[in-house]
Amino acid sequence: MSRNSQPPLRLARVASQAILVLGVLVFAFPFYWLLVMATNSTSDILASPPRLVPGSQFFANFEKVTAGSEFARAFVNSLLLTALSSAIQLFLAALAGYVFAKRRFPGRNLLFSILLITLIIPTGVSIVPSFQIYTDLGWIDTFLPLIVPGAVTAFGVFWMRQAAETNVPDELVDAARMDGAGFLRTFWSVALPCMRPALVAFGIFQVMWTWNDYLWPLLVLNSPTKFTLPVALQQLTGNYGATDYSVVMAGTLVATIPLLVLFLILRRTVLENAASGALKG
Secondary structure (H helix, E strand, O other): HHHHHHHHHHHHHHHHHHHHHHHHHHHHHHHHHHHHHHHOOOOHOOOOOOOOOOOOOHHHHHHHHHHHHHHHHHHHHHHHHHHHHHHHHHHHHHHHHHHHHOOOOOOHHHHHHHHHHHHHOOOOHHHHHHHHHHHHHHOOOOOOOOOOOOOOOOOHHEEEEEEEEOOHHHHHHHHHHOOOOHHHHHHHHHHHHHHHHHHHHHHHHHHHHHOOOOHHHHHHOOHHOOOOHHHHHHHHHHOOOOOHHHHHHHHHHHHHHHHHHHHHHHHHHHHHHHHHHHHOO
């Protein structure tokens, strides 16, 4: 009976691996095509049939990127803004999530319900009133509208509250209090290390969202020297008449590298945390 069951099991295993390989190819092809476009000329890309292998034009294309926009300054702006805003949001989201999960105070459930309701409000609804507020404050064409509004988000607080409820045992919190630790000491030394897996995962999402944000920086920044990377890349489409796809893709490839490096550094932590979460579930 076991011998008869081996062929179907082997066939199912081969089929599942084939599906996984197909899925990887489907998701990886856009990145490969980005590499091809960034390293070839636009004429090669638009040729029929198009060139499907990487070329040798990347450095020539990237020279046009730096000549056609404040790319280096925009890269530094995005790097600093992403690091600062992500660090602030991670700390405040973890702090608020810990308070909602482990502290008891009047109106806690009501406040958290209101917080969850804000998640269903479309982002576009708040753009006009937010822009008017920051205009009145004199913050337009500064980095403040890119940092202050995102210091705390409803999704971040919700994510970290779930992490605190799941990963921070009440016994550890009570033991820290009995040892004389105050609120901040308990949060920093006891709760935060337990919430590290959720912090890493949320940090990756937050860095990705901030790094790729285009609409809001486009609205609040006017000076080319203050542009973020997505806005600077958009300027490339208007500097060469007809769009030079090889130049735009060369800039996009460079803009993608920091996110890839971040993922490669943290991939083991993310995969381990995902596996442990699946086992707990």
